Amino acid sequence: MTNPDTDIAKLEDDFQKKVDAEIRIEPKDWMPEGYRKTLIRQMSQHAHSEIVGMLPEGNWLTRAPSLKRKAVLMAKIQDEGGHGLYLYSATETLGISRDEMYEQLHSGKAKYSSIFNYPTLNWADIGAIGWLVDGAAITNQIALCRCSYGPYARAMVKICKEESFHQRQGYEIMMTMARGTKEQREMAQDALNRWWWPSLMMFGPHDKNSNHSNQNMAWKIKRSSNDELRQRFIDATVPQAEYLGLTIPDDKLAWNEETQSYDWGEIDWDEFKNVVAGNGLCNRERLQARKDAHEGGKWVRDAALAYAQKKRKREALKTAAA
Amino acid sequence: MSVSVAEMTEQDQLFEYTVRLGDNCVILGQRLAEWCGKSPVLEEELALMNVGLDLLGQARMLLDYAGKVEGAGRDEDKLAFFRDAQAWRNLLLVEQPNGDFAKTMSRQLFFDCFQFLQYQKLSNSADTKLAEIATKSLKEITYHVRHSSDWVIRLGDGTEESHQRMQKAVDELWGYTPEMFDMDAVDEAMLKSGVGVDLKEIEPAWKKMVEGVLSEATLNFPELTWQVRGSKEGKHTEHLGYLLAEMQFLPRAYPDANW
Ligand SMILES: [Fe+2]
Ligand SMILES: [Fe+2]
Ligand SMILES: [Fe+2]
Numbered sequence: 001m002t003n004p005d006t007d008i009a010k011l012e013d014d015f016q017k018k019v020d021a022e023i024r025i026e027p028k029d030w031m032p033e034g035y036r037k038t039l040i041r042q043m044s045q046h047a048h049s050e051i052v053g054m055l056p057e058g059n060w061l062t063r064a065p066s067l068k069r070k071a072v073l074m075a076k077i078q079d080e081g082g083h084g085l086y087l088y089s090a091t092e093t094l095g096i097s098r099d100e101m102y103e104q105l106h107s108g109k110a111k112y113s114s115i116f117n118y119p120t121l122n123w124a125d126i127g128a129i130g131w132l133v134d135g136a137a138i139t140n141q142i143a144l145c146r147c148s149y150g151p152y153a154r155a156m157v158k159i160c161k162e163e164s165f166h167q168r169q170g171y172e173i174m175m176t177m178a179r180g181t182k183e184q185r186e187m188a189q190d191a192l193n194r195w196w197w198p199s200l201m202m203f204g205p206h207d208k209n210s211n212h213s214n215q216n217m218a219w220k221i222k223r224s225s226n227d228e229l230r231q232r233f234i235d236a237t238v239p240q241a242e243y244l245g246l247t248i249p250d251d252k253l254a255w256n257e258e259t260q261s262y263d264w265g266e267i268d269w270d271e272f273k274n275v276v277a278g279n280g281l282c283n284r285e286r287l288q289a290r291k292d293a294h295e296g297g298k299w300v301r302d303a304a305l306a307y308a309q310k311k312r313k314r315e316a317l318k319t320a321a322a
Numbered sequence: 323m324s325v326s327v328a329e330m331t332e333q334d335q336l337f338e339y340t341v342r343l344g345d346n347c348v349i350l351g352q353r354l355a356e357w358c359g360k361s362p363v364l365e366e367e368l369a370l371m372n373v374g375l376d377l378l379g380q381a382r383m384l385l386d387y388a389g390k391v392e393g394a395g396r397d398e399d400k401l402a403f404f405r406d407a408q409a410w411r412n413l414l415l416v417e418q419p420n421g422d423f424a425k426t427m428s429r430q431l432f433f434d435c436f437q438f439l440q441y442q443k444l445s446n447s448a449d450t451k452l453a454e455i456a457t458k459s460l461k462e463i464t465y466h467v468r469h470s471s472d473w474v475i476r477l478g479d480g481t482e483e484s485h486q487r488m489q490k491a492v493d494e495l496w497g498y499t500p501e502m503f504d505m506d507a508v509d510e511a512m513l514k515s516g517v518g519v520d521l522k523e524i525e526p527a528w529k530k531m532v533e534g535v536l537s538e539a540t541l542n543f544p545e546l547t548w549q550v551r552g553s554k555e556g557k558h559t560e561h562l563g564y565l566l567a568e569m570q571f572l573p574r575a576y577p578d579a580n581w
Contacts, residue, residue, distance in 0.1 A: 051364070054358065054359050054367075055359045058358035058359040061355045061358050062352060062355050062356055062568050062569060063568060063569065063571060063572055064572075065403075065572040065573050065579075065581035066399045066402075066403075066573070066581050067348070067378060067381060067382050067385070067398050067399060067402055068382065068399075069581055070351075070355065070378060071375060071378040071379065071382070074355060074358075074371050074374055074375050074378065075371075075375060077358060077371065078367075078368055078371040078372070078375070081364060081367050081368050081371070082368060084364060085364055085365065085368070088364075123572055123581070176580065176581060180579055180580060180581075181576065181578055181579045183576055183579070184576070184579050289359055289360070292360070293359060293360045293361060293362070296360070296362065297361065297362020297363055297423070298362075299362075299481070299483050299484055299487070300362035300363065300366075300423050300477070300484070301362060301363055302480070302481050302483075302484070303476055303477050303480025303481045303483070303484030304363075304476050304480065305480075306480045306481045306484075307475070307476040307477075307479050307480045310479065
């Protein structure tokens with residue numbers, strides 16, 4: 001008889017050795033339950049964010065100000081849907097179905113990125129989302145391309161390419177607005193004012209307040225800390241804002257020669273918690289829109305299923321007769 | 323056009339003809355954009371946007387060309403965003419609201435089949451630009467036909483509920499379809515010069531295509547109990563005004579801006 005506790009300890013030890021040696025973990029490999037759970041939580045949240053993230057941008061799809069902008073935005077939103085699809089599939093490799101994930105989203109058990117609880121109020125918001133929100137997402141996701149879990153890492157490599165395209169397109173809208181009429185400049189500044197801080201919040205709590213960080217770093221699910229990534233994003237983005245001639249809404253923002261990076265103010269964590277807790281302007285609308293689409297589409301999915309079954313039966317009869 | 327066809331130059335006629343083609347694509351593309359985030363299943367969300375993107379692409383080529391034919395300095399966006407309802411030449415069918423997924427698929431099937439047959443002919447147009455656009459678009463439209471046909475069949479031959487919804491959708495839109503084959507003086511002139519398509523000629527093929535899909539879908543081929551027409555003269559249903567109000571608001575509110 002072997003002792004199951006020592007078995008588990010040995011498995012965990014081997015697992016960690018593999019991770020330390022930068023060997024990718026694949027779906028059929030043994031993994032600690034905590035690793036699996038953490039990945040399901042993080043990856044499904046990421047998938048949900050792609051899907052919910054389609055809504056604030058979709059809000060301007062019918063009002064895009066030129067046919068070209070409309071087409072570009074439609075393609076962008078379609079990309080995000082593709083990311084969602086890709087991430088749901090990658091998450092399914094961990095033993096959870098897409099339906100279960102939807103259920104968790106709709107019941108509030110699973111989260112999505114809180115940034116999408118903010119409203120898109122003018123056209124420049126579409127620029128700001130591409131520039132800042134996709135920009136912050138890329139910063140996070142480039143780090144995730146080296147995640148220890150194979151399917152997630154590979155999904156990130158594929159997705160990152162498209163996200164950087166989105167980021168450039170968003171910046172291009174901002175540029176056009178910032179170089180445009182007085183009203184357009186005002187829209188651009190207004191969008192930056194509203195999206196700047198929520199974008200910084202996308203990196204999560206400060207390292208000192210982050211619950212899961214250490215274990216996730218050891219498992220190489222996470223490769224850089226929240227604060228490192230946030231600083232990287234700020235350092236890359238501030239010169240871009242300057243180039244646009246727009247002002248970042250942070251009066252503490254200043255270049256620091258010594259650290260060769262920007263000093264900046266403090267995130268309003270009360271607001272962050274408040275929005276996560278359900279008090280953002282669009283929390284209810286976002287979730288309701290997802291539920292409506294899913295529940296409203298049930299008869300269509302049922303029909304597709306029923307038709308597929310009928311068809312299979314008919315084909316089976318045909319082969320039997322032949 | 324306020325001038326009568328007799329007074330129209332060949333250039334006016336080509337402009338009018340091209341705008342009609344382009345307007346169908348703008349309006350239907352806009353309707354599909356309304357589905358964003360509302361699709362019954364994620365895969366279908368992507369498929370609907372694929373179709374929408376194709377239509378927008380076609381719209382841009384056609385309106386860009388129309389603007390050049392006109393030679394009055396109107397580009398695709400001037401044409402799309404600065405015309406009121408009575409100046410639009412899209413078919414009544416494509417401006418009809420999305421309704422449920424069955425209605426959208428029914429609208430799509432009727433239009434896709436029409437567009438497929440029309441562009442097949444148009445790809446041999448004496449106007450090389452229109453021929454080029456039609457040829458280029460035909461591949462996309464072939465996919466659209468398959469996509470909408472598949473759904474109409476699935477829904478028609480799916481569950482009791484989907485069958486009922488699908489039949490209702492087909493019936494509700496049927497009266498908008500005869501208009502697709504109307505030939506007015508512009509069409510006749512374009513046909514004569516080898517540019518345009520004989521719409522009367524493609525009508526039987528359209529009926530056959532649609533009938534084939536409906537029968538596979540176990541749906542009844544509807545009876546024509548009513549029919550409406552008029553889009554070629556700028557007569558529309560009330561739905562178009564709201565669609566345009568939403569679509570055009572931003573460029574109209576800031577006419578000096580570039581976007
Ligand atoms: Fe994405
Ligand atoms: Fe993402
Ligand atoms: Fe993106």
